[in-house]
Every structure is written in structure tokens, then in C-alpha cells.
Amino acid sequence: MEITLLLFYFVFQSTFNMNEQDKLLGELKNIREIMERSSRFLSLSGLSGILVGIYALIGAFFASLIIDTQIPASGQPENVNDKIILLSILGLSVLTLSLLTIFLLTIKKARKQQKQIWGPGSKLLLFNLLIPLVTGGVMILTLTVRGYYDIIIPCFLIFYGLALVNAAKYTRPEILGLGIIEIVIGLIAVIFSDFGLYLWATGFGIVHIVYGFIFLQKETKNQVK
Numbered sequence: 028m029e030i031t032l033l034l035f036y037f038v039f040q041s042t043f044n045m046n047e048q049d050k051l052l053g054e055l056k057n058i059r060e061i062m063e064r065s066s067r068f069l070s071l072s073g074l075s076g077i078l079v080g081i082y083a084l085i086g087a088f089f090a091s092l093i094i095d096t097q098i099p100a101s102g103q104p105e106n107v108n109d110k111i112i113l114l115s116i117l118g119l120s121v122l123t124l125s126l127l128t129i130f131l132l133t134i135k136k137a138r139k140q141q142k143q144i145w146g147p148g149s150k151l152l153l154f155n156l157l158i159p160l161v162t163g164g165v166m167i168l169t170l171t172v173r174g175y176y177d178i179i180i181p182c183f184l185i186f187y188g189l190a191l192v193n194a195a196k197y198t199r200p201e202i203l204g205l206g207i208i209e210i211v212i213g214l215i216a217v218i219f220s221d222f223g224l225y226l227w228a229t230g231f232g233i234v235h236i237v238y239g240f241i242f243l244q245k246e247t248k249n250q251v252k
Contacts (some may be wrong), residue, residue, distance in 0.1 A: 072132040073242025079125045080235030084123040087228035090114055152197040159190035178221035184213030184230045205238050
């Protein structure tokens, strides 16, 4: 009888301890998820990706017209410089419009989700994005001044991809895949420099549109849940 009671006690005690351990592990898991959410910025809009891709395709179209058009000039160097100036203005216009679209749609989504816009996650995301982007910007500017035009487009794609890979851990996990694709397209552009503009349109245009639709589908599923 005493042996039976002892066995029952030990079984009960072990079961109780297991339940307590499971409860503790569950609480730790919840705490970990909360900490991960606080360090991630998840308010990026899928629609902004689609619009940025469309802007890139439109920009690539006008860039091809500028490259193919003969600008009247007294000499070849001036002709090239005129085209570089026009392409720079076009690139800055596309970049400004893209950043403005991302900013406005991100704010709209964050407010809809009642989430903080400027928090730990957004700060970490911005910091990790800027390191490769600023580095790439300085390098591209240097290449432009020195006349190494063939590798400007690959540098755009590669440094942009590196920025996405570097910042992926602080935002949507799909951003990592997007960054790797941009790097691969940039490396292909290094090898096939004659197709640089088409690869630029593919990386910044088509790929962004595809990923934008993927984000939108996930957003729709989360809203349904």
C-alpha cells in the first residue's frame, strides 16, 4: 500500500513538474516572440513594392530613349556628359518618387495597425540599410566622375541587394530572398554589361513587382485570420 502511494506521488510530482516546465517554456516562447516583433519593422507595404517596380520600369524606358537619342553637341565628350546629366536627373526623380511612396504607404499601414512608426525596429532597419547604401552611393559617384559607366548599373544592384540582406533580420524575412536576387542580377550585369539597362529594369522593376504581390497576398491572408 505504501509502495503504491509512493509511486502515485512520484508520478503526480513528475507530471506536475512537466506541466510547469511546459507552461514556463510557453511563456518564454511568448516573450521571445514579443521581443522579436519589437526589434522588427513589419509595416512595409506590399503596394509600395509594386509601385516602386512600376516607377523603375518607366524610368528604364525613358533612360533607353535618352541613351539612344543623339544629343546635339560640339564633341563626343559633351554629348556623353549631357546624357549622363539627363540620366542622373531621371534616376534622382525615380528615387525620390519611390522613397516618398514607401514613406507615405508605410505610415498609412502603421497607423492602420496602430503600430509605432519610429521605434527600435525601424531604427535598426534604417541603420542596417544605410551602411551598404551610403557605401555604394559613394562608390557609384566616384565611378561616374572617373567615367567607368559600364559598372555603375551592376553596383546599383549589388549594393542595393547587400543593403536588403543586411537589413532583412529587422523586417520581413522575404527581404533576404529579394536581396540575394538583386545581388545575383547585379553580378550577371557585370558579366553582360551590354544588357545592363535591361537587367536594371528586371532587378528594380519586375522583381519588385513580383515581391510586392507576394507581400500583398500575405497581408490579405493575415487580415482574413
